Every structure is written in structure tokens, then in C-alpha cells.
Amino acid sequence: MRFCIICGKPTDELFNNMCKTCYINNTELAEVPDRVIITLCPECFSYMFRGRWIRPEDPNDLYHVVHEATLRNLSTKIRYKAKVIKSMDLEFKRPYKITPYKRGKFSAVLTVEGVAHPKVGYFKKVYGFNIEVQWRLCPTCFKVKAQVEEAIVQVRASGRKLDEGELLRIRNLVENLLYKVYEEEGRSSLVKVEMDRHSGGLDFYFASKRIARYIASNIQKEFLASVKESYSVIGGEMTKERKKITISVRLPPFKVGSIVLYKGNPILIKDIRDGRIYAMDLGTYKLMKLGFKEAREIKECEYKRERAMVLSILDNEVQVMKLSNYEVMEIPLRRRPLWIKEGEGIDIITVDGKHYIIKGILGSE
Ligand SMILES: [Zn+2]
Ligand SMILES: [Zn+2]
Incomplete structure (x- = not known):
């Protein structure tokens, strides 16, 4: 029979000269810092992690965003002492208030469950610390706020003006696509839309090249348009030279109601949608569906x-x-x-x- 050096209890089972209870009380599973500073974008609720902006799992719920950002940032600062960590549970202490653009500070507890000694098994330890929330616009939201445009999508029709119906359909398509982007990424990068009086076309200004390309390729698919990209260098208040892209999206010279030649036969364009041309052969009254490749054989007449x-x-x-x-x-x-x-x-x-x-x-x- 031996004795616990802390409480003096007689026992056969000692861990580091302590009984099981004293061992658990005096053994840490982790070393948790006193405070964690997290940086969030007040517009899209992305957060910083290791110098990069991360899109949260659920950008619509600020509580979850702060929770996720804290756990992730904390996990790299904890010094683990346990042999095995089974779980980490983070809980904010009330009252906590998270308001975009307002610095916030509140306390939280982290419950760690793990194994320090194989014979003692799993036990839990609770660590208190402070969370400091600070806000900074992520690069994309910054550009949108500052109206910095990275890319312009210019929609035109070749050799003619876009008609009212086409303009409406293009606007609706872009709106739907941007809504989808917003749902997925919590932000849209459209800076502004302008109507070009001279050509009757539309100019969409974006703060993101990626989104601009996505929009352009979808208009291309829907209307069988051609797409061309060009660059221009825009001056640097930043050290790096920045490039702005212009994506020229050109709808075909024909439109719904046009009569054109297909393989030498006149056809009437009845509809252009989903990247297909629905037409009717004027000689046989046969309806036809032409894809992108076949559309290249269409000639104006x-x-x-x-x-x-x-x-x-x-x-x-x-x-x-x-x-x-x-x-x-x-x-x-x-x-x-x-x-x-x-x-x-x-x-x-x-x-x-x-x-x-x-x-x-x-x-x-
Ligand atoms: Zn003891
Ligand atoms: Zn943002």
C-alpha cells in the first residue's frame, strides 16, 4: 500500500505519485493562451487565419463565424500536453455581443477532453480565456467599397444594337448569377452597371476578375456569344503593378426573328437560349436546334x-x-x-x- 503525495490517501494505484483524482486535478491537457484576437471582414464575414482570408462554413450566422474563427486561430496557439485529444468544446460566456465594425471583447471557456496517462483514461479540463474581435475589410470587400474595379464585362452585339428583350434577359441572367455567388460566398463583387449609349450595350464593373469571368462565360453559353479578354495596366499606389481586364462579350449578329442562311438554306431564328438556337427552315418548315459548333455555319443574308x-x-x-x-x-x-x-x-x-x-x-x- 502506498500514499498519494497530495491528499495522503492510501492506494495501490499511483500516477506520478498521485491518486487518480489528484492526478487529474494537477495535470493539464493543454496550455491555452489568455487571449485570442480574431479578425473578421464586417461585410462578408470572412475571417483571417494564418494571414489568409477564410470563408466560414456558415457566413450568415455571425455567432458561428466567430466560433469557427476562434477555434481555428486558437488551435494553432494551444500547446498540447495530452497524449490524445478527444474533443475541444468552445463556449462563449454571456453576455457577449458581436457587432460588425465594433471592436468586441468577451470571455470564453474551452473544454478539452483527452488522455494524459493511458491508465487514467479520458478526462476533461476547462480553460478560460478572452476573445477579442476586430474588424477589417477583406481585399474583395475593400475593392467593392472603394469602387475599385478589376474587371469590366462589356456586352455588345456584333454589327447591331442589343434589343430591349436581350438587354432584359442579360440583366436578369447576371442578377441570378450574382445572387448565386452571394449565396455561396456571402458577397457579390459587382461595383456598378453602366449602359453604353453609343453601342446600346451594357458594361458590368466587377471587383473580382474571377467573378467577371464567371459572368462572361455564362452569357457566352446562354447567347452563343464570343468572348475576348484584354488587359490594361493600372497605376500602382501599391508596389505591385495591377492589371485590369476587359472581357468583351459579343452576341451574334443575328437575333430572335432574324432570317439567316444555314448551310445555304434560309432559316428563321425562333429562339436563342441555353446556348442553343431554335430555328425553322423556311423551305421545309422543319424545326431545328443548333448548338455552338453548328452556329458557326450560320451566315447573314x-x-x-x-x-x-x-x-x-x-x-x-x-x-x-x-x-x-x-x-x-x-x-x-x-x-x-x-x-x-x-x-x-x-x-x-x-x-x-x-x-x-x-x-x-x-x-x-
Ligand atoms: Zn490524492
Ligand atoms: Zn469581405
């Missing part, structure tokens, strides 16, 4: 569009009268769709001396 009325229908021929000069003409058809009826208003499309009939709904000239 000159054509005339005139309002007319169907007078009579023969087997392979339709007799129509132009509304502008009451000229009557016969147009041969390879296939007659059901909507071509006597008395129906239609449009005559003339390409390269050949006439085609389409539904007369797409605007009159």
Missing part, C-alpha cells in the same frame, strides 16, 4: 419581308397578294403547313430571288 394575304391554295402552290401594292404572285411550296389558309395574313420572305411564306406575326414592315 439580305432578305426582304413583305406583308401579304393568302388568296387561294393549289396543290403545290399558294397564291398571295402583297398588301403594299396588291401585286398577286404564286409561290410554290414543298410542304404546306396547316396555318396557311385562305384569307390568312402572312409574310413573304424573299431571299436571293426565291420566295418563302412565314406566319405574319413577327412585326410588319
